[in-house]
Amino acid sequence: MAMPSTPAPASDPLDTGVLDDLIGYALRRAQIQVFQHLVERLNAYDLRPAQFSALAIIAQNPGPTQAELAKSLAIEPPQVVPMVNKLEERGLALRVRCKPDKRSYGLFLSKAGEALLKELKEVAARSDQEATANLSTEEREQLRALLRKVYQG
Incomplete structure (x- = not known):
């Protein structure tokens, strides 16, 4: 079977078909957008x-071990070591x-970490707001509640 010689224009997104019906696909697409913004x-x-x-969790829970931090971040403990080193x-x-x-x-x-975190919390809140600007305040709250329901079981 011959391949078409002209690719589809970049402005025309590909049809994602059944993927659009999957919550996981929608979550991942939204996560990529919000994450990249941050x-x-x-x-x-x-x-x-x-x-x-990590800074936010440590500030909220002073004194966690690296293993506890890894669990809270949902990452493997060896991944925490270079992060904490940095x-x-x-x-x-x-x-x-x-x-x-x-x-x-x-x-x-x-003290420097506390000061920086105070600024970063504002940066993250603004980023979150900007990345989800197409949602109303009520929709944002509803989405946050539904997502918590999914990941908290």
Whole structure:
């Protein structure tokens, strides 16, 4: 069978057919759009969304272990090590030896990490708002509630 010699114009998106009926496909497309928007905003701070998330979780729950942080971020524990190393190298987070178990370290934000996180929370909120600007406030709240229902079981 011969292949057409002229590709479809870039402005005409391909028909995704059955994919449009799948929640997973719609979630992934929306996640890519919202995530990319945040990536672009965090680039100015030389941070990735996972690093921002780690800072936010540590601030909300001072002293988690790296394993607890990994579980909260839904990533494998070995992936947390280089992330925390980078945050520590930048002076944003600290590892502090736990008293009960001298082999464990708790994670804490430094003063610089706290200050930066305060700014990043505003950046992330604006990014979230901009990336979902085509939704009303009520639709945004409804979507957030439905998504929580999906991932919290």
